[in-house]
Amino acid sequence: MKPTPLYGMMAEFDTPTDLVAAAERAHHAGYQKIDAYSPFPIEGLAEAIGFQKNRVPLVTLIGGIVGGLTGYLMQYWISASSYPVNVGGKPYHSWPAFIPVTFELTILFAGISAVLGMLALNGLPMPYHPVFNVPRFAFASKDRFFLIVFSSDPQYNSKATRDFLERLNPRSISEVPS
C-alpha cells in the first residue's frame, strides 16, 4: 500500500508559555504555513504564528449598517408609502417612532453577521480535519498545546522539520496523515 501523504508534523507542549515560544521560533525560522492549537484563547498566539487579517469586525459593521438601513427604510416605505395610516394625527414619516425598530434590527443583523462571519472565515462547520487523526490531539481540548507545521510549507522537509521541532523541547512529536 502506498503511504498516505503527510498533512504536517505536530509537536505537543505542556504549557501555553512553551507553545507561544515555540510558535514564535517557528515563525522566525521562516515557516509560514503553521498553526497552533490550544484549549483556550491565548493572548499573542495568533500574532506569534503570523496571523493578522481578522475580518470579523468588518463583516459585523457591514451587517449592522445593512440592518439599520433595512429597519428604517422598511418602516418608511410601509408607513409613508405602502400603507399610510393616520394615527393620532402623527406624520406618516414619524421618524422618532421608527428608532426602536431600526435599533433592534441593527443589533440583530450585526450579531448574526458576527457569528456567521466568524464561522465562515474559520471554515466551520468542518466535521473532518486531518489533525483529528492524531490520537493525542484529543487533549487539545483539555490541557495540551500543539504546534503544527503543514507539509505545504515551502520549507517543509520531513527530516529538517522534525529536527527543528525536536529542538523546541516538545512532549511528543507526531506525524499527521492527511
Place this chain on the structure above:
Amino acid sequence: MDDRTEQLAKNGAPVIEPGHTFATVTDKISSIVLTRPTSNGWYVGFGIAFLLAMTLLFAVGYLFARGIGIWGVNVPIGWGFAIVNFVWWIGIGHAGTLISAILLLLRQSWRNSINRFAEAMTLFAVACAGIFPLIHVGRPWLAYWLFPYPNSMGVWPQFRSPLIWDVFAVSTYATISLLFWFIGLVPDLATLRDRSTNRVAQMIYGILAMGWRGSARHWHRYETAYLLLAGLATPLVLSVHTVVSFDFAIGIVPGWHTTIFPPYFVAGAIYSGFAMVLMLAIPIRKVYGLEDFITERHLQNSAKVMLATGLIVAYGYVIEAFMGWYSGNRYDAFTLWNRLHGPYKWDYFALLICNIVIPQVLWIRKLRTKPIALFFISGVVLVGMWLERFIIVVVSLHRDFLTSSWGMYYPTRWDWMTYIGTIGLFLAAMFLFVRILPMISIFEMRTLLPEAEVKE
C-alpha cells in the same frame, strides 16, 4: 505580588479555589455531564417540573379551545396575569445578559463561572416570557400578523406603536441570546466530544461542536466575535426592558405615563434576574459540589448587585410617589392615594416590604456569605418584583379616568395554572440543561488559572 494575589488580597474569597489545573477543571465540569450517574433527586426534581410544564400545556390547550374568557381579564383590566408574567420573566432574563455581556466588557473575570448557566436562564426565561403575549392576543394562530410580511390583505404593522417595538425587541433579544449562548458553548462541546466515550454522545456533541479544533486563528476570530456580540448585547439588553416599559409609559393611563419607567424597569429587571441567578446557583453548587468554582465571592458579588439595583428600584418608587404629588395632576395624585388606601393596598405594602425593606439586610456582610439566607432573600425579591408588575398593570388599570368603568381583577385557576406552568417549563429546561451541557464554561475557567498566563 502579581495581579491575581493582589486581587485576592483585596476581595477576600477567590474566584476559583487554589489547587486546580487545566485537567481538573475540565474533568470536574465535564464529568457532571459525561460520567456522573443521574441521581434520583434529579429525576424527582425534573419530574415535578415536567408535571408543572404539562399543566401549562393543559391550560394553554384549554385556552385555545375556549378563548381568553377563561382568564380573569375584562374591562377595565384587559392586561392581567399574562402581561404581569411577561414582564416578570423577561426581566429575570436580563441578569444573564448582564453577567455574560456587560461584565465581560468590564473585565470582571469572576463572571466566568456563572455566565453559562445565567445565559441558559436568560434563554429559558425569555421563552417563558414569549409565551404570554402570544397567547394573550386572543387568536394565537394569527400571532404571525405581528411581523411585517407581504400579505394578500395588503396591510402592514403600525410602527408608531410600542407594542410592535416590543415584538422586534423581544425577538431580537431571544435570537442574540441564543447565538451568544451557543457560540460560548462551541469550544466546550468540542471538549465533551473529545472526552465522551459513548458513540451517540460523541456524534451529537461532535455535530454541535462543528469541528472546533482550537486553532489560534479560530480563537482569534472567535474572541473578536464574542467581544463584538457582548458589545451588541449590552445596549440591546438595556433597550429591551426600556421598550417593555414603553408599552406602559407611552400610554396615558395614570401610573403608566411616567418618564422614570425605562431606567427603573431595567434596574428592576436586573434586580429580579440576580435573585433568580442566586436561587439557581445556590442549590446547583451544593448538589454538584461546585463550591470551588462558584465561590463565596460570586454569592457576595451577586448580593451586592441585588442591593444596588434594589436601591435604584426604591428610588423609582420614591420618584413615582413624589411626582404623583408634585405634578399636581389629580389623576396621578389619585393613583398614589389609591395604591396606599385602595383595595390593593396590601399588595403595595407587601411590595415595599419585599423589594425595599427585607433586602436591606444584604448590607450585613455575614448574611451575604450565607447561602441559605441569600436563597430566601432572593425568593422574597422575586415575589416582590412580581408584585411590582402586578401593581403597575392591574392597580393602574382598575381605577382609571371614568369612575363608571372601575372594576376589580380576579385571576382564575387558568391564570394561576398558566403562571405556575411556566415556572415548571423553566425549571424543567434548567434540569435538562445541567444534565446534558456543561453548566460552567470550561474554557473560560481554564483562562482563570495561574498556569494560563504566558510568561515572558
